[in-house]
Ligand SMILES: Nc1nc2c(c(=O)[nH]1)N[C@H]1C(S)=C(S)[C@@H](COP(=O)(O)OP(=O)(O)OC[C@H]3O[C@@H](n4cnc5c(=O)[nH]c(N)nc54)[C@H](O)[C@@H]3O)O[C@H]1N2
Ligand SMILES: Nc1nc2c(c(=O)[nH]1)N[C@H]1C(S)=C(S)[C@@H](COP(=O)(O)OP(=O)(O)OC[C@H]3O[C@@H](n4cnc5c(=O)[nH]c(N)nc54)[C@H](O)[C@@H]3O)O[C@H]1N2
């Protein structure tokens with residue numbers, strides 16, 4: 001197993017090495033099963049579940065092989081290790097329940113499975129009959145990355161019944177998909193970049209908001225890859241973040257504290273430095289890009305519309321004299337809070353780097369001008385021509401390694417209409433009038449008018465919320481959301497399927513108890529962002545389903561029976577048939593995968609970089625003519641004619657900007673927003689905290705102790721308010737008020753505060769004592785993707 005020095009030589013799979021069989025300690029009468037943590041952090045970590053007489057005694061992480069980077073254990077983080085507490089949480093849902101008080105009052109009554117399923121089947125059928133399939137909505141749900149008995153079952157059932165209202169985009173990356181699509185032509189590759197392993201060929205990793213140590217904590221994941229690669233290859237790292245994150249703390253070479261939502265200004269100033277000092281890669285811009293300067297404008301578009309002209313504020317090609325609105329470092333310093341000389345220095349470091357690896361985090365896209373922030377970020381590797389070469393990245397999120405394992409086929413949705421995932425509350429209130437040009441509704445061609453416009457034409461009348469907490473907790477502006485949901489005449493039926501009584505479950509009409517991961521058999525892969533190690537994990541049922549909880553596959557079979565589509569749903573197969581078929585197909589894709597009996601004791605099948613290291617846009621770089629990008633021009637589009645057209649055509653809210661070029665745009669609730677600056681002097685950004693994955697694991701007291709929920713505030717802002725660490729504070733704006741303790745720390749810049757998102761909302765009167773960030777976030781959609789600007793907030797904070 002010796003592969004200490006270099007990473008690249010380290011490609012052995014676990015099937016090559018001796019597996020330590022998972023036996024309980026000598027003398028113990030515990031039973032041992034493998035399961036997994038299926039939370040949405042991007043990894044599915046294996047866990048060892050010890051039980052005795054059907055009761056879980058402890059949960060451990062993977063430590064079955066000797067650790068050597070490149071062939072290492074997939075260690076679960078503190079969350080996975082706390083799974084026993086999660087399974088046995090006192091608020092575990094035990095039986096099907098029916099709402100008895102007003103919606104949201106939390107008053108429920110226990111009913112039988114038969115009664116519950118009769119009601120659900122009836123309500124769904126009636127909604128279809130009365131309002132049409134397009135009035136049924138699945139809220140966003142990322143709580144359980146099952147392959148077999150998960151959300152796919154419900155989609156499959158509804159597709160067999162005529163479908164449901166489609167949504168596009170998601171809370172994670174909506175703006176980023178658009179930014180990548182308009183720049184590089186496709187969402188992927190585009191928003192997905194090079195693999196992390198390319199950092200070994202890089203001498204400078206620029207992390208704009210990128211925080212692997214906190215958001216990719218799994219033991220095989222990006223946090224570990226990052227640490228090991230940095231240790232072995234000693235590349236420089238520059239972190240741009242309002243917070244001094246765990247990805248820095250001593251590992252970084254430089255921390256640039258930036259005001260939230262202002263990255264585009266920083267990047268424009270770097271562009272100014274590169275252009276005026278002749279450090280752009282002119283050949284690359286000529287051959288591979290559209291819209292940089294007079295050489296590369298689309299036909300009929302003047303130089304004055306080019307990126308170079310915009311940065312220099314100079315309408316005349318060939319003249320390098322900057323205008324008064326040139327995007328100078330001094331201009332950007334006033335907006336971003338980063339000093340002028342620091343910006344100049346970073347531009348120089350980037351220009352001097354032989355292979356800069358630039359990564360733009362998704363946090364930039366969860367801002368009010370998220371699409372433009374992200375497109376701006378992509379400009380750095382583009383201007384430098386550092387794309388498609390070893391050690392570089394186009395700005396996208398790292399591509400992970402992966403093994404394939406089948407998921408329950410959903411079939412296709414016959415409903416052709418789509419709304420943005422984020423606009424569903426609006427679709428409950430006034431879906432009828434939501435339109436293509438105003439709200440980003442997508443309609444089938446034949447339903448569009450001559451102008452390309454058209455209306456959705458109906459409201460959302462029923463909601464299915466499975467393994468999601470975005471019905472209440474994870475969506476923006478909780479006060480507004482709950483007000484809309486409370487009106488039973490608007491959305492007439494809400495089904496929630498979960499394991500615990502979450503804030504969303506409280507708004508259900510019917511609640512169904514699902515089994516937990518530790519009570520389930522499945523074969524799952526590494527999920528979508530587990531770094532350079534691909535895995536398959538064989539989950540088995542360590543303990544019996546608790547109380548009356550049932551797997552969603554079985555529930556869907558019973559619903560299919562009631563709704564007349566059982567044969568189509570099951571295809572005549574039993575659950576064992578499905579599981580065996582899935583296993584066989586995973587084995588066909590990965591012939592080295594051991595037989596299932598072996599996997600039941602081995603638990604994990606792993607391989608480091610099974611498909612090698614990946615350089616995004618390598619083919620395009622090698623031959624742009626033979627391998628054009630899927631943009632209309634086949635090139636990287638700095639200037640997008642499609643966006644120029646949309647900016648003319650779309651009916652945008654005041655202050656919203658869609659622009660042909662990536663541009664820094666001051667926004668509502670942004671640093672420069674005059675309307676809110678005086679009343680709400682502090683910027684408040686969210687972040688994804690270590691103690692939870694979103695709202696998942698919030699109800700585990702161990703984790704609340706380990707990672708305290710507290711709003712970060714700089715000592716200077718705290719002093720002005722007479723605050724000390726531990727003081728309870730009120731955080732408020734026009735949308736609501738919440739209470740949390742304050743953490744006074746120089747790890748956050750002056751004028752900016754930060755709160756980990758995902759705490760469970762708990763109103764006492766008008767005050768959210770649960771400390772959920774979404775009590776103060778806005779439902780105003782971003783301009784292009786109609787997505788969530790949840791990191792853009794202005795607030796005031798005072799002592800409670
Ligand atoms: N303010 C703010 N809000 C945000 C964000 C932010 O940055 N700031 N981030 C957004 C992002 S990126 C995302 S992805 C979303 C995430 O939003 P969600 O997808 O809603 O994620 P969770 O909050 O983890 O909710 C998962 C739910 O699934 C349930 N669950 C877990 N396991 C099972 C299971 O086996 N069966 C069933 N039936 N249920 C299960 C959990 O109890 C929980 O209620 O939040 C978004 N909301
Ligand atoms: N522990 C944990 N890990 C998770 C999750 C979780 O809930 N908990 N959720 C998972 C999911 S679904 C997702 S989508 C990802 C989210 O991944 P990201 O979107 O990358 O995560 P965030 O924590 O929102 O933001 C990352 C960093 O960006 C900073 N930031 C905020 N605004 C700005 C800005 O305007 N500019 C700059 N430069 N930095 C800014 C924040 O301070 C934070 O440190 O995380 C995943 N991983």
Ligand SMILES: [Mo]
Nearest residue numbers: 040171172173
């Ligand atoms: Mo996400």
